[in-house]
Amino acid sequence: MTTASIKETTNIGVSKPRVDVREKVTGAAIFTDDIQFGAGLLYARVKRSPYPHAIIKRIDTSKAKALPGVKVVVTGEDFPHRTGLYLKDRYIFARDRVRFVGEPVAGVAAISEEIAQKATDLIEVEYEVLPGVHDPVYGASPEAPLLHPDLGNYEVPNFIFPVPNTNISNHFKVRKGDVDAAWSQCAAIVEHTFRVPHVQHVPIEPHVAIAQVDGEGNITLWASSQSPFAQRNLIAKSLNMPESKIRVIAPLIGGGFGSKAGITMEAIPVAIAMKAKGHPVKFRLTREEEFFTNFVRQGLVAKIKVGCDKDGRLLAIQNEMYWDGGGYTDYGVNITRAGGYSGSGPFDCPNVKVDSMCVYTNHPVGGAYRGFGMSEVHTGIVQAMHMLSEKIGMDFAEFLKLNVVQEGDKILTGMTMHKTGIKECIDKVTQAVNWGIKEPPSAPNKRRGKGLAVMWKAPAMPPNAGSSALVKLNEDASVTVLIGGQEIGQGSFTAMAQIAAESLGVPFESVKVKGPIDTQYSPYEWQTVASRLTWSMGNAVRNAALDARKKIIDMVAEAWGEKPEDLDIKDGYVISYKTEESISLKDIVVYGIPKPDYSGWVGGPIVGSGNFMPTYVTGLDKETGQGERAVVHYTTGAQAVDLEVDLDTGQITILKAASAFDVGKAINPDLVKSQIEGGFVQGMSSAIFEEMKLVNGVMQNPSFVDYRIATTADIPKVIEAYIVEAPQDDGPWGARGVGEHPMVPTIACLANAIYDATGVRVSNPPLSAEKIYLALLDAGVVK
Amino acid sequence: MSFHRIILTVNGSTEQVDVPGNMTLLQMLREKLALTGTKNGCAAGECGACTVLMNGEPVNSCMVLAAECDGAEIVTVEGLAQDGQLDIVQQTIIDEGGVQCGFCTPGMLISARALLNRNPSPTEAEIREALVGNLCRCTGYARIISAVKAAAEATQ
């Protein structure tokens, strides 16, 4: 029942206006920090470790407790249980030792944020500083100090493979064919090590959460959250409580990009609120804390070797990845896994060897960031392909079209690739930038070049991540869609309204989809991550709407004495194709329909329910990474840019950027294009500007002053977005996700373009003006 | 710490507020006047989410002391629409698709309104320059720039 017919198109494939936009432009939209809690509200602040690695010798909170206005002071003593999403390796507050700068050591709640802050200054902590690990390759070596001596005893799901007595918290392997035997058959081989620095998500809304615990111990958490249900589950697990005693309310969210998925800082107000019963306890991160105390994107060192035959056919890909996981890798281990099973990039290759290792370091904690693992993986693998195409003397676009993954190919994990429009994506973007034509720069001190990159990404999630939805009809024939997936800016509420309207047969304008998501009332949704909502939640909404539709039609059929198959719902009316009768949905969807001659009623309030869960994903072998179907599907795409490099400064100006993604079916083309454009700029920003500058574990630039992101002045003159549609067999109207993908190929795309312009490869982001200029200088291109 | 009694106009209505010396205009708007449309993104004058009009000119309200605002005229995002009629920039940012998560939107709209007040027909370069202090992480800016262009054209 999930694959919808394509005949009706009044609401699907149409750029309907956003349902959440008026409140957002008038200031009426409520975000978490906007909720008013009244005089009982307490404010939390956190005492943090100034050291990247140290033993906690002593904590003295007496002075803080004595400060007037302070209500609660807690430390790791109060919360002895380990927690974590995929690997239980951390405490809410550090207990015996600290493993990154900024790690929470104690928490305070007071009647004002100022007093809470002052109290944290009064907490005395004595440390014994230990040698640290600040590089993942070193961290993986036997010489490195062990950061988690108990790693072997940590609780993990069966698809995460820690290596006890090392700092490797997950070692994911792919062994397809025989890479070692293939090198000798290669006509060209490229070997290169790529380094991708830590970056931060930078949602404009910093993290904020408020927790309250009532007299019976029921917990309510209001949070800027991408995953209220996952948070409920994680809190329940870490406190050993049933889910039903925990309620998570998630209002609109001011950007998340993965940083607000799972549990990070939200655990802190919950922990404190348990000791301050009755009081709501608010905790918000400062922008500075946002940069290094919460999730960041892991750094990566990737040692890549690729080879092809004389005609440019790929013969072997080897990718050895060391992920800089940070002090705790409860989420990072899964990023490593995703980076591993997509570690060949979107290429068809008979021999693939991937080692993807998550390494503990004394750096900030890695978490999900928009297409996690994929920007990092593609930075290396796609540049390596560009180098290889040059070595074998082939145009890069031709090389890509020869080697990209196609329907029926056995990909690196042994899964058979489904239909994909990646070649069409390449064609669209290469046409957009006049690929193959060398165009003159705008000034003598500039060099012009073009770059191209491809990508793939699958939703990285447990095999059984589920969605559910309720579709409820109201007296006025309006429709309320209840869902548990979040509106994070991508337009999910709008897309769900379109899907419900189309499935039910009512006008789009009559469908209401609104937050907040509330685990007490909203149906279950795993998380708003992985570009999975349109596909997974979309299926659930469609099923719920079809269920409601069936109930309405059955009711009318009974009342009219007709067969259901002769009835339809169009534009808010039930119509009969047989009798040409029609009846408005008004009132009947709540009150039912009277039978003739007061002989009774049929029907009743209409509520449809639906769910969706993929049931076909299989496990992968621990030693070979082989399995029938590792993921639900891959979204693919391509990006191209035309840019200039200023030889006096190294600055780049992007003249045009073009992106194309195969989204299966664009439910709302304008919203899809918005994701593609915005994702490109975010990718461009990370490519050119962004880097957490870590010196011995201390971030040197935790503010917008020195962690620069793209502004209005930095974006390309022209940004083009193209939609390709090779339908997904189990997506609603063939749709699959695209929220994360647009930033995945961008670093490689820009690096390839800079090389094309200057003949100098700057392979490691950020591709800053400084790095480019100094590379040109060292290469003798400038003097 | 002493409090200061200030009288000011916010979105056309006169307010009297007692504020401590270290309270910023942003905190006063959000915490004393419950005008939560103005957002706190960095508290350092860098992101622009807290932009409001002060005596007709845009400022980062996190960089202004509330105590300084005695006698000032403040307009926040809540004051842009008149009698339910959206300001033209509010309308064009909707039409052009310049809103995603919506957290930067209030500050962005105030900066755009201020630009059009001082320069009713800005060039694209002038729009980019005027909005450079409003960070957006979702949209990639292009549609916001188009929205300001469209608003300028609509009022010509």
Place this chain on the structure above:
Amino acid sequence: MINPHPGLPELDYIKPASLEEASKFLAAHAGEAKPFMGGTDCFVRLRDGAWELKYLVDVKGLDGTNTITFDSQKGLIIGAAVPMNQVISHPDIVKNYPLLSEAARTVASYQLRNRATIVGNICNASPAGDTTGACIVLGGVLNVFGPKGKRTEPLSSFFKGPGKTVLEAGDIVTSISFPLPPNGAVGRYIKLGRNMLSDLSIVGVTVLGYPDKTTKSGYRFKIALASVAPTPLVPTQAEELLAEKAISEETIMEAAQAAMDAATPIDDVRGSARYRKYMVRNLTRQALTDVWKKLTE
């Protein structure tokens, strides 16, 4: 570890009625009070604990701090509390001191420039100050109201190091005065930031050039460099070279090289010393070339 206050730490806001009162208060609370104009730097330093103050003394509006006055005989006075946007758009400044407008326009964002001031920029003594170079090459002089009365401070001896100046407790800079610019003067400020606009400078190069019959070249060029030394740097050798030798592409390159040699930048989070040195050369060359072109148009 940087872990700043979520808001401003506890402090009092003082609004004195006169400069005398303000100065007395500041002198009596040395180390715990500072004059307050736009607050753009001050709030950041208060939040991150670099400054620990009990009082902010608002000097906006006191005796001439809010005004711009131009006299075609005497020159220009910009009040200490005049926000940069007013400097950028003031018709007399646009006409007579366009370099000031040009430099101010590169500072941060429009909304920040409604609070940031030129005098504040100078008093913070950041070597990265964008408008400081223009003030130096235009011969700016600070008017100071102190415990002992009024005095002036030339910029050439004002800066003592990053964040350090000759000002003492109780001193309030009330305005900055500029003589009339030399006849035929042309200015240029080139700023290199990480972003195209709004960033702090990695390197900033200010050049003012004008015809001068007393030099061998027939021109005088004044140069000031931002972010390449502990204080704003005037590369005197480069200036002398341009006074001595006939101006040509080669002379300009030689002067740019001299500027590069004079720069003593450090590696910091915004850029390496090596990159900065090359950028001093390239941007000085570019700024000199732009100015030279206009002078000879």
